[in-house]
Amino acid sequence: MKVEERKFVYRVFLSFVIFVSILLIFLGGSSGSTGNAILNVTSNVSLLNFYSISFSENLSSGINFGEILNLPAVNVNATANYISSNNGTGYYIAVSGDGNVNVDFCIKASGDLESVAGDVLGLGNESYSNSTYTNETLPPPIGLSLTTSFVKSGENIPSDGTGVNYYRFWLDVPSGQPAGAYNNTVTFKAVPTTSSC
Amino acid sequence: MLMNKNRRFIFAALFLVVVVTLPMMSAGVGIKWSQESSLVPENTKVCMTYNVYNPWPEDSYATISLSQDLMQIVDYVGSDVVFVPSGTSSSEALPIKFCFKTPKVYKKDCWIGNSLLCKQDCTEEMKTYEGEVLVQEAASSEGAQSAQGSATQMAVSAPLRIRVQCVKTGRNFTAIYALIGIIAAVLLVINLAKRKREGKEKESKNKKKPSKKK
Numbered sequence: 001m002k003v004e005e006r007k008f009v010y011r012v013f014l015s016f017v018i019f020v021s022i023l024l025i026f027l028g029g030s031s032g033s034t035g036n037a038i039l040n041v042t043s044n045v046s047l048l049n050f051y052s053i054s055f056s057e058n059l060s061s062g063i064n065f066g067e068i069l070n071l072p073a074v075n076v077n078a079t080a081n082y083i084s085s086n087n088g089t090g091y092y093i094a095v096s097g098d099g100n101v102n103v104d105f106c107i108k109a110s111g112d113l114e115s116v117a118g119d120v121l122g123l124g125n126e127s128y129s130n131s132t133y134t135n136e137t138l139p140p141p142i143g144l145s146l147t148t149s150f151v152k153s154g155e156n157i158p159s160d161g162t163g164v165n166y167y168r169f170w171l172d173v174p175s176g177q178p179a180g181a182y183n184n185t186v187t188f189k190a191v192p193t194t195s196s197c
Numbered sequence: 198m199l200m201n202k203n204r205r206f207i208f209a210a211l212f213l214v215v216v217v218t219l220p221m222m223s224a225g226v227g228i229k230w231s232q233e234s235s236l237v238p239e240n241t242k243v244c245m246t247y248n249v250y251n252p253w254p255e256d257s258y259a260t261i262s263l264s265q266d267l268m269q270i271v272d273y274v275g276s277d278v279v280f281v282p283s284g285t286s287s288s289e290a291l292p293i294k295f296c297f298k299t300p301k302v303y304k305k306d307c308w309i310g311n312s313l314l315c316k317q318d319c320t321e322e323m324k325t326y327e328g329e330v331l332v333q334e335a336a337s338s339e340g341a342q343s344a345q346g347s348a349t350q351m352a353v354s355a356p357l358r359i360r361v362q363c364v365k366t367g368r369n370f371t372a373i374y375a376l377i378g379i380i381a382a383v384l385l386v387i388n389l390a391k392r393k394r395e396g397k398e399k400e401s402k403n404k405k406k407p408s409k410k411k
Contacts, residue, residue: 007388007392010388011385011388011389014381014382014384014385014388015381015385017377017378017381018378018381018382018385021374021375021377021378021381022378024370024371024374025371025374025375025378041232041235041237041243041244041245048229048230048231049229049230049231049355050227050228050229050230050248050250050287050290051227051228051353052225052226052227052228052250052251052252052253052287052353053225053226053227053351053353054222054223054224054225054226054253054351055222055223055225055349055351056222056223057222057223059223059349060223060224060349062346062347062348062349063346063347063349064346065346078346093351094222094225096225096227096252096253098227098250098252098286098287099227099287109347113346113347126347169347171346182346183346183347183348184347184348185347185348185349185350186347186348186349186350187349187350187351187352188349188350188351188352189331189351189352189353189354190351190352190353190354191329191354191356192355192356195329195354195356
């Protein structure tokens, strides 16, 4: 083969290699695909669930214990603990009839009660109890201390328009507690029944 | 006159009875959702929509957020505060969107570094992120700030489970193909340049050679 012919074949070969490389790159060069794409959501469960809750006026206004004049104070009632007509509590959460799942309630506090001056009244001094009916004895007068983690406080409350969860609250104040207004935040979270808090 | 007085008294009493027996509820929040789990390939962006509603007699403001376990993969959560008018039923629920990108969590077998000539066998267990979507009533008042006690806050939640799918892939030789192509292209360019240069030299030699006359 003459030199010129060899050079021509060489150039054709290189062109062929370039063409095949480009082709292989566009074909991916591998099986399967990478996951770098924007996709619509793929669901393997499709349920339509809904529920709604609302506070009573008293609960929406906050849990107040009024002015405490003498220390130590034990089991100071929140101001709306026995406010309704049958000596029931004014603190409750209602579940709307516009819902299709029963709910459990979870409760927690943000932390200790603190005054603006930085004095602290330990969270263990604040307690609550709950029930699905209210009168003078319900919710019961023996309460559980609030914590900073959610715990269940009322389960399987229905969404048929009758579901209500009632609460009562108490506060202990030990002697020697500095004077001041002490506050924290209590959060009530509803979850579908059997879900964890 | 006595009849009028009695009538007024009856109306007043009736009014009081109605007012007292009306449920004394504040604003509320509701959540509506159509999926509790999602299977998404790794390194993929996905958007999901949940809905909020408020069938109660007062307007409310709500914020949507995700629990900590889900926040690590989420990069965008809808608007900050959503106004939910009173009487918004579940059928009129307002959509709230949030987006996230699943991380790269599965190991690849790479020949060069962490990204070249890789394959993925998907022998590991599927990675799952479990948490909840939270709709909270935005704080509208100071609650018991000035008195002795606790402000209150309400929230509703729905569970959400994100399962990250591993996509099995064979070894990716794209880098090798690209390298071969580039080398071939460079050689071709050199060859063509050489040919052009040789052609020019030949031309100039032919011009210099005088024509022989007898």
